[in-house]
Amino acid sequence: MSQRPTHFTQLDEDRYQPTQYAQSHWGDDHLNGPAVVGLAAHVLETQFGLAEFLPARLTVDLFKAARGVPTSARATLIRDGRRVRNSECELLQNGVTVARAVLVQYRLAEAPRGREWARSSDFAAPTELDETRGFHLGSDGPGWTTTIADHQNTARKRAFNRTIDAVEGCPNSPFVRAVMAAEGTSLVTNLGSAGVGYINGDLTVALSRLPVDQWVGVEADAHWASEGISVGTATLFDHMGAFGTGMVTAVSNPAAQIDFGNDPFPWRTR
Numbered sequence: 001m002s003q004r005p006t007h008f009t010q011l012d013e014d015r016y017q018p019t020q021y022a023q024s025h026w027g028d029d030h031l032n033g034p035a036v037v038g039l040a041a042h043v044l045e046t047q048f049g050l051a052e053f054l055p056a057r058l059t060v061d062l063f064k065a066a067r068g069v070p071t072s073a074r075a076t077l078i079r080d081g082r083r084v085r086n087s088e089c090e091l092l093q094n095g096v097t098v099a100r101a102v103l104v105q106y107r108l109a110e111a112p113r114g115r116e117w118a119r120s121s122d123f124a125a126p127t128e129l130d131e132t133r134g135f136h137l138g139s140d141g142p143g144w145t146t147t148i149a150d151h152q153n154t155a156r157k158r159a160f161n162r163t164i165d166a167v168e169g170c171p172n173s174p175f176v177r178a179v180m181a182a183e184g185t186s187l188v189t190n191l192g193s194a195g196v197g198y199i200n201g202d203l204t205v206a207l208s209r210l211p212v213d214q215w216v217g218v219e220a221d222a223h224w225a226s227e228g229i230s231v232g233t234a235t236l237f238d239h240m241g242a243f244g245t246g247m248v249t250a251v252s253n254p255a256a257q258i259d260f261g262n263d264p265f266p267w268r269t270r
Contacts, residue, residue, distance in 0.1 A: 006168040007035035011070060018068045021164060025258045026199060031066040033183040037203050038166030040089045040101035041179040043073040046170075048087040053105035055175045059204045060101040069093050083107045121241035123217050125160055134162040137187075148187075148260040152195055157188040158219040174210035178244060179203075181216035182236055185246035189223040189232025195259040198230045198250035207244040211236070218246060228252035 008016040022035035037060045045055060071093050078086040085105040090097050126136050126144040138144040140155040151157055163180040165172050172180070186200040217237035224231045229251060236244040 004168075005164040007164065007166050008039055008071070009168040014073050016071045016073065016167065018066075018071065019168075023068065025196075025260075026065070026253075026256055029067050031068065033062070033186060033200065033203065034163065034180040035166070036060070036062065036066050036091065036099050037101070037183050038163070038172070038176055038180040039071065039073065040091060040099060041103075041176045042166045042170065042173075043075050044087050044089050044101060044103045045173060045175050047075045048077050048085065048103070048105075049175070050085070050105070053085055053107050054209070055103055055207065056106045057104040057204065057206045058101060058179055059202065060099055061202050062099050062200065064096065064098045066091065066098045067093055071098075083109075119235070119242065121237065123158065123219050123235070123237040123242070125215070125217055125237075125239075129160075129215070134164060136160040148191070151191060152193055152260060154193055156220050157191060158217060159184040159188050160215055160217050162215045174212070175207075177214070178207060178211050178216060178236060179205050181211075181218055182234070182244070182246035183248075184218040185220075185232055185234040186248045186250060188218055188220040188234055189248065190230060190250055195257055195261075197252060197254050197257040198225075199253040199256075200248040200250040202249055204247045205236075205244060206247075207236075209243045211238040211243060212240055213238040221245075 005021045007022040011017050018031055022031045024030035024032040040060055071091055075089040078088055087103045089101045091099040130146050133146045136144050136146055137148055137151050137159050139151040139157045142150050161181040163177050166176055182205040183203050190196050190198040218234045221233045221235055232248050234246045235242050
């Protein structure tokens, strides 16, 4: 295995093997969200990304729990338009689709006249970073730490994340970095006083530009829940300010609720 932590190693043209870093808190043979969405983003950008287009929206439907087995990626260009490009990627394990991603790219252009409303970009990153850890979590009151259990509360939360590479030998592009960090929308919105009891079935990432930093901030904006269904949204930040939005929908999973008080797998928060 590479000395540099990665979520997948590439086996051949379209097959990837998950590493230990792709494991999830939900189970020893489950893959984590950043690994799955990161692989889909990597494949779509590698095959269909163009410099003159912005990857403006990626939606990943997580149909089935992905496992620690060889994973195939099947990508298709749906529409190659002058201003809009649409592509799709399926991730398959043992012939079964576990996730499907749809990417929308818009051609970069001159901004229209006038000014519009924008929320304030008041995200405050940690003043000191632990460079040995790629993940910091903060909440109103406790402030920033590198331990998720410190933030099992009902306060507003935020994360600051330097993602590990999705695929060995392929440093994350700004797009892949943004997508993987945005999967933290589920954590910053669904982490409560007893841990995480909702498992997200999707992720939508919408970008007005690409991040310029290795570290990406994710701050909760809204969390609504009723009868075992939750919806969470968050804003993405770099040092220049806000640049995108993450959204997840999730379903209650109390039988496997994750209490971070005793975490035997510290690499899963990298």
